Amino acid sequence: MIQRLLFTLVAFLTSLFFILPILWMLSSALRPQAEIFRTLSPLSVEAFLPTTLDTSNFQNLLQGNYPRAVLNSVVVASGTVVIGLLISSAAAFGLSAIEFRGREVVFAIVVISFMVPFEVISIPLAQIVRENRINNSFISLILPGVANGLAIFLLRQFFLGIPRELIQAAQVDGAGWWKIFYGIFLPLSKPALIGAGLILFIWQWQSYLWPLMIISDNSMDVAPVALAKYMGQFDFDFGQMFAGAVILSLIPTLILLPLQRYFTQSITLSGIKE
Amino acid sequence: MLHTRWLKTFIATVSLLMLTLQAASAQDTVTLSFVGPEANTTMQPVIDAFQAANPNIIVNYEQVPFADLNDILQTRIGGGDSTPDIFTADQPRIPALVDRGFLEDITDDVGDISDRVIQSSIDASTVNGRLYALPMSTSTQLLYYNADLLEAAGIDLPTMDPQDRLTWEALTEAAVAAQEAGAEYGFMFDQVSRVYQILPLPESLGGGNGISTDDPLSPAFTNDAWVDALTFYGDLFESGIAPRGVPPEQTPDLFASGRVAFFVGGPWWLPLFSGIDGLNFGVSAHPYFADGEPVTPTGAWSWGINPNTQYREEALQFLTFAALTAEGASAAAINFPLPPANIAAFEEVFVNNIEIDGLGDLILYELQNTAVIRPLTVGFIQFEEIVGLAMEDIRNGADVSTTLETATEDLQAAWSRLG
Amino acid sequence: MAVAFLFMMPALILLVFIRIVPSVQAFVSSFQFRGEFVGLDNYAFILSNDRILGAIQTTLMFNLIVNPLQIILALLLALLLVDRVYAPSLWRVLIFMPVAVPLSVATIVWGIAMRPDDGMLNAFLNWLGIASQPFLVSQDQALFSIIFIASWAGVGYWMIFLISGLKEIPESLKEAAQLDGAGYWRTLISITLPLLRRTLAFVLVADTIANFLLFSPIQILTRGGPSNSTNLIMFETYRNAFAFNDLELAYALMIVLLAILMVVVTLQFRLLRTHESA
Numbered sequence: 001m002i003q004r005l006l007f008t009l010v011a012f013l014t015s016l017f018f019i020l021p022i023l024w025m026l027s028s029a030l031r032p033q034a035e036i037f038r039t040l041s042p043l044s045v046e047a048f049l050p051t052t053l054d055t056s057n058f059q060n061l062l063q064g065n066y067p068r069a070v071l072n073s074v075v076v077a078s079g080t081v082v083i084g085l086l087i088s089s090a091a092a093f094g095l096s097a098i099e100f101r102g103r104e105v106v107f108a109i110v111v112i113s114f115m116v117p118f119e120v121i122s123i124p125l126a127q128i129v130r131e132n133r134i135n136n137s138f139i140s141l142i143l144p145g146v147a148n149g150l151a152i153f154l155l156r157q158f159f160l161g162i163p164r165e166l167i168q169a170a171q172v173d174g175a176g177w178w179k180i181f182y183g184i185f186l187p188l189s190k191p192a193l194i195g196a197g198l199i200l201f202i203w204q205w206q207s208y209l210w211p212l213m214i215i216s217d218n219s220m221d222v223a224p225v226a227l228a229k230y231m232g233q234f235d236f237d238f239g240q241m242f243a244g245a246v247i248l249s250l251i252p253t254l255i256l257l258p259l260q261r262y263f264t265q266s267i268t269l270s271g272i273k274e
Numbered sequence: 275m276l277h278t279r280w281l282k283t284f285i286a287t288v289s290l291l292m293l294t295l296q297a298a299s300a301q302d303t304v305t306l307s308f309v310g311p312e313a314n315t316t317m318q319p320v321i322d323a324f325q326a327a328n329p330n331i332i333v334n335y336e337q338v339p340f341a342d343l344n345d346i347l348q349t350r351i352g353g354g355d356s357t358p359d360i361f362t363a364d365q366p367r368i369p370a371l372v373d374r375g376f377l378e379d380i381t382d383d384v385g386d387i388s389d390r391v392i393q394s395s396i397d398a399s400t401v402n403g404r405l406y407a408l409p410m411s412t413s414t415q416l417l418y419y420n421a422d423l424l425e426a427a428g429i430d431l432p433t434m435d436p437q438d439r440l441t442w443e444a445l446t447e448a449a450v451a452a453q454e455a456g457a458e459y460g461f462m463f464d465q466v467s468r469v470y471q472i473l474p475l476p477e478s479l480g481g482g483n484g485i486s487t488d489d490p491l492s493p494a495f496t497n498d499a500w501v502d503a504l505t506f507y508g509d510l511f512e513s514g515i516a517p518r519g520v521p522p523e524q525t526p527d528l529f530a531s532g533r534v535a536f537f538v539g540g541p542w543w544l545p546l547f548s549g550i551d552g553l554n555f556g557v558s559a560h561p562y563f564a565d566g567e568p569v570t571p572t573g574a575w576s577w578g579i580n581p582n583t584q585y586r587e588e589a590l591q592f593l594t595f596a597a598l599t600a601e602g603a604s605a606a607a608i609n610f611p612l613p614p615a616n617i618a619a620f621e622e623v624f625v626n627n628i629e630i631d632g633l634g635d636l637i638l639y640e641l642q643n644t645a646v647i648r649p650l651t652v653g654f655i656q657f658e659e660i661v662g663l664a665m666e667d668i669r670n671g672a673d674v675s676t677t678l679e680t681a682t683e684d685l686q687a688a689w690s691r692l693g
Numbered sequence: 694m695a696v697a698f699l700f701m702m703p704a705l706i707l708l709v710f711i712r713i714v715p716s717v718q719a720f721v722s723s724f725q726f727r728g729e730f731v732g733l734d735n736y737a738f739i740l741s742n743d744r745i746l747g748a749i750q751t752t753l754m755f756n757l758i759v760n761p762l763q764i765i766l767a768l769l770l771a772l773l774l775v776d777r778v779y780a781p782s783l784w785r786v787l788i789f790m791p792v793a794v795p796l797s798v799a800t801i802v803w804g805i806a807m808r809p810d811d812g813m814l815n816a817f818l819n820w821l822g823i824a825s826q827p828f829l830v831s832q833d834q835a836l837f838s839i840i841f842i843a844s845w846a847g848v849g850y851w852m853i854f855l856i857s858g859l860k861e862i863p864e865s866l867k868e869a870a871q872l873d874g875a876g877y878w879r880t881l882i883s884i885t886l887p888l889l890r891r892t893l894a895f896v897l898v899a900d901t902i903a904n905f906l907l908f909s910p911i912q913i914l915t916r917g918g919p920s921n922s923t924n925l926i927m928f929e930t931y932r933n934a935f936a937f938n939d940l941e942l943a944y945a946l947m948i949v950l951l952a953i954l955m956v957v958v959t960l961q962f963r964l965l966r967t968h969e970s971a
Contacts (some may be wrong), residue, residue: 008778014770015787018849021802022790024813034550037527040805043816087703094700106701111898113712115954117906117927120934120947121715127353147707150899154854157891161861177696191857198853199899206796209342213349216307216336216357218314224795228339233311234542234611236523238801245798252793253786256853260782341913345935352938374938518830519809656937663918670830670919677920687742691939693727 022249023048029057029243036238057239066244068219069226074251076138076222077204080145084200085193087146092155093181097167107156114149119209126213135214141222145204151196158192159185190262198256205252223248304588305332309347310362310577311340312610320606324595331588333360344655351376351580359583360592363407365398365573366648366658369490373652373692377406378579383590384408390598395615398647399576407578408597409615410606414640415464415471415538415571416633417445417558418547420457423535424448427455432558434632436639439559439568442475442506445536449515452535460515462529464539465522467666469648469658470571471538476503478566483649484661490651491689493682495661501674503563508668518670529555541628541637542611548629557633560640572645574612613637656688716951723945735945748917748924749949751836752905755925756957759840760901766848767896771855772881785856789849796846800910803842804829829914832922839910839923847903851896858892859885894965898958905954926950 028036030050039047061067095107122144126135134140162185170180186193208224215221221229227244230237310317314337321333336358338346347361352374363371371377381404388396395409417432417440424431429448432440440448449460465471469484477483481499486492510516520528529537530550538560547555562568577596579589595602603616607623614620625634651657664681668674698705723735739745770788774781791799806813807828815825828838862885870880886893908927911917917924917932926946934943 004777004779007773008780011773011778011781011784014773015784018788018791018845021799021806021845022794024806025794025798025802034527034531037524037805037811038531040808040813041811041816041819043813043820047813087707090700091704094697098694098697098700100694100697103697106705109713110704110708111958112951112955113708113716115902115905115951115958116712116716117930117947117950118712119908120930120943121712121719123349123353123934123940124718125711125715126349127355130350130353130355130357143707144711147704147711149708149712150895150902152704153898154895157895161891177700181700191860195854195857198850202792202850205793208795208797212338212342212346216309218336224797225339227795227798228341229313229337231340231523232313233340234540235313236526241798242802245794248795249790249793253790256789257782257786260785348935348938370938517808517810518827519807519812521804524805659916659932659936663916666916666918667920670827670832672832672920684744687738687744688937691738691937691942 020048022246025242026050026246029239029246030054031239033237033239057243061240061243061247065218065221066223066226066247069221069223070247070251072138072220073205073223073248076141076145077201079138079142080204081197081200083142084146084148084151085197088148088151088196088200089155089186089189089193090181091152092159093177093185095152096156096159097162097180097185098177110149110152112149114153118144122210122213126210129214136217136220138220140214141207141211142204144210145200145207148196148200148203151199154196154199155189155192158189158195162188194259194262201252201255205248303330303332304585305334306359306585306588306592307357308333308335308360308592309338309343309350309358310335311338311343312362313337316609317606319608320596320602323601323605324592327595328588328591331591333592347376351582354582356580356582356584359580359585359589360577361580362410362575363399363578365395365409365576366650366654368399368406368576368578369401369650369652370655371578372401372406375581376578378581378583378586379404379406380408380579380590380593381405384594384598387598390617392615392617392620392641394572394641394645394647395574395576398573398650401650407576408593409576410597410603411574411610411612412615412641412645413540413572413574413612414637414645415474415560416541416636417560418529418537418539418543419556419558420452420529420532420535420537421554421556422532423452423455423457427451427457427535431556434558434636436559436568436636436643440561441564442478442561443564445561446510446515449536450513453515457533457535459517459528459534461510461536462516462520462525462534462538464525464537464543466516466520466525467662467669468522469662469665470573472504472507472665473648474560474569474571474646475507475563476500477569477646478563479503480566483646484657485649485651490649491653491692493657493685493689496675496678496682500678504665504668504678505674507665508671508674511669512671540611541613541633544628544630545611557630557636559636560644568644569646570640570644571648572641573647574615576615613641653685653689653692656685660685660688719944720948722941723948725941727941735942736949738942739945739949744917744921744924745926745929745946747921748926748929749953751922751924752926752950753953755836755840756901756904758837759843759904760897762840763844763848763851763900763904764893764897766844767851767855767900768893770848770852771859774852775856775859785849785853789853791846792850794846796909797913799846800842800913803838803845803910804914807838830919832918832920835915835919835923839915842910843904843907847900851900854896855889855892858889858896861892862888890965894962897961897965901957901961902954905950905957926953 027048027050031052031054129135129140166184167180211222211225227241230241317335391409392412395412399405399407399409421431429451453460463471476499479499479502481497482494484495486494511518526543528534530547532553547553560570577593583589596606600618603614603619604623607614607619613624628634660681664677667677774785809827809830827834829835866884867880870884906927908931911923911928915923917928930943930946933939
């Protein structure tokens with residue numbers, strides 16, 4: 001249909017806007033540093049498409065600490081997702097499926113806890129971590145990311161949409177809360193779980209200040225910190241920084257792509273809803 | 275049979291390992307942690323040299339991104355951590371660091387070091403007569419020029435004679451002429467809108483360094499000299515001689531790519547500029563105002579000891595090696611682009627490595643005659659931030675007097691928090 | 694009930710130790726100066742300091758613009774990419790990519806793009822025949838430039854959640870409306886949006902929190918300037934905590950920010966009153 005084609009064109013142009021800076025980074029990473037600023041203006045295709053294919057920035061990255069740093073980021077983010085999904089979904093379940101007095105208050109506290117800027121309260125927290133010698137460990141990177149008020153919020157919103165009849169039916173059959181959580185709620189919640197996983201992953205992926213404060217061992221640097229070290233006091237290596245950033249942007253994107261189809265499953269609760 | 279053989283080998287290896295580890299721990303190795311913004315490769319020579327001479331001390335260097343260095347040191351040492359044992363201290367911040375209790379007093383440990391280290395660096399590391407860090411590097415600024423762009427405009431190439439330096443007024447004229455002859459920009463500062471770079475302008479006109487001479491916590495940058503100097507500064511951008519919106523990380527590229535005729539920057543850009551084919555450049559002395567005195571920025575890094583360290587002796591050993599011995603200072607200076615504060619290293623490493631004839635003399639002249647360190651005040655960090663913001667606002671077209679007055683109020687409020 | 698607490702316990706324990714206890718300590722510290730109790734002095738300082746008051750004003754204005762803007766953009770994109778195009782997964786993922794770029798690097802890239810004389814953005818505008826703009830160096834445009842950058846970096850994220858929410862709405866309801874003669878926009882307003890309420894509530898609150906807490910682009914590009922036009926409370930908080938070593942003032946600023954944020958979020962919850970399960 002013409003309309004569909006037109007909309008696809010709009011989608012293409014919109015995507016172009018979002019992608020262009022990343023393409024620029026890629027082209028800049030593939031050219032010598034001196035060339036990066038030469039092609040900014042006037043408007044040219046050359047700025048956005050890699051016309052030179054100088055891979056030295058990527059090669060330097062791969063020979064240095066960066067692959068290790070990317071691996072660290074992936075490990076820490078994945079660990080955060082796995083543990084975080086378990087903890088957040090359990091908490092969301094407790095705050096939605098089970099009715100108890102003061103539920104709204106607890107939920108409010110959960111949301112408020114996420115309104116506090118972590119950077120500021122992390123100063124005394126980092127000191128505690130260092131004093132207890134659990135700095136320079138993956139677990140101390142993962143823990144702050146695991147109890148994520150937004151993930152709990154998202155999952156709770158979703159769980160609230162699951163009809164109480166399902167719970168009641170299961171209870172009539174003699175199922176305990178854990179069975180209801182594990183056997184009914186979780187399987188129905190794939191899109192929300194992916195959403196919560198995304199929240200947890202991206203929080204950890206973008207995390208910069210906390211790793212900077214508690215990690216002093218180079219080999220445990222996460223990727224954003226490793227990238228920042230390319231901007232020294234007298235040595236500004238834009239090329240390597242951009243190369244590294246392009247790599248970083250690809251990883252969550254490639255993870256998201258196959259997970260897309262879970263978004264296309266509508267929840268077949270419609271029968272029960274009506 | 276194979277099993278028992280492997281088992282025996284395994285047990286033997288483990289026992290050997292345990293004996294070795296036992297022996298190693300009996301040796302009492304001390305590990306010092308050292309934080310700074312430089313890449314590991316920069317610090318490696320001095321660390322290797324020190325460890326070779328002191329086998330029972332290991333120096334564990336950690337690089338922190340430059341933009342976050344002060345913030346991180348703030349949280350670590352401010353939190354009372356015993357590490358890092360040693361860290362790099364930006365010289366003008368030393369009074370503030372001392373006030374916060376972040377630096378150990380080492381006056382009595384090292385005594386008089388003026389025979390080995392440049393005096394201005396010692397002054398910058400001294401608070402109330404006590405020495406709190408050992409100077410490692412200093413700095414100066416030069417006037418780079420693009421010979422091709424100047425020749426196209428028929429402008430005489432400046433010399434390296436410090437007595438013959440361009441005035442800001444003459445520079446401006448030449449810059450405009452160069453632009454008319456085809457240069458994209460006439461002039462640019464390296465660390466644009468930063469106190470380090472721009473303070474020499476009002477200082478050159480006799481306006482002082484922005485702080486009252488009677489009270490280091492009283493702002494003094496609304497006098498006529500300051501207004502004149504900063505009006506000159508703002509006009510450079512207003513008239514298009516220099517570009518707005520380009521931060522310090524991106525300014526060297528402007529000169530390196532041949533887009534600007536004159537560039538005031540540090541000697542550390544020489545390798546970069548020299549390495550570019552087709553960039554025909556020269557070096558001259560930092561400009562001054564015709565009605566004033568030549569003033570150049572100076573000062574850089576000192577290394578200090580965390581007062582909470584558990585290894586004060588060893589830390590001191592490392593510092594004195596790196597700062598006060600020719601061997602240590604030279605090793606520290608090899609990969610470091612700034613001139614060393616250690617006099618012997620300055621002559622052996624830094625001057626010897628300069629490929630341009632006469633430049634070493636020019637740098638030495640500036641360090642000894644025109645260099646003015648940044649103001650010594652406990653409130654330097656607030657000063658640097660607020661005055662820097664004012665400079666950037668002026669660069670972007672704000673009214674000079676109003677901006678300086680607002681900044682004065684801002685700074686007074688910030689300093690009122692210093693108890 | 695006890696069972697509920699069992700489910701919530703791991704999360705609550707972590708939240709208490711990692712966020713709540715430090716926050717309470719920060720609250721207590723906000724009434725101190727160099728360790729000694731001084732009552733409301735820090736807050737009095739905040740209320741008497743022109744620069745900080747300006748930051749409060751700018752923060753409110755910033756959020757008044759950026760939150761509806763990003764939600765509407767994300768919603769439009771979600772509506773477009775839920776199923777009305779060919780290859781929707783591809784476009785969604787491309788629009789999402791900026792979210793994965795470290796924000797500091799994205800900020801630097803946009804800083805270069807917004808260079809007044811020779812940045813790519815002005816090159817594009819010139820190509821369209823529009824005069825060059827000052828963007829980050831103008832006190833009139835800087836805040837909008839920051840809004841622009843933050844939106845580029847974040848809209849794709851919220852779009853994904855909205856798409857997921859849209860997918861939950863049964864087709865049958867929409868089809869029924871259309872059989873009754875309702876057009877696209879009618880269906881949207883009376884059927885889709887009300888059913889999207891839960892997801893919208895989440896996205897609105899989460900985005901608001903993220904924008905109130907934003908400071909990295911300001912830290913890197915403008916440091917509150919030009920002429921204080923991009924000074925946000927969160928940046929003041931960061932600067933006082935990390936640069937000026939004035940932790941107690943930073944905590945007081947944080948409490949002020951938190952108070953404003955709580956009011957805003959409560960209003961948003963009221964606005965999108967989410968019901969319990971039907």
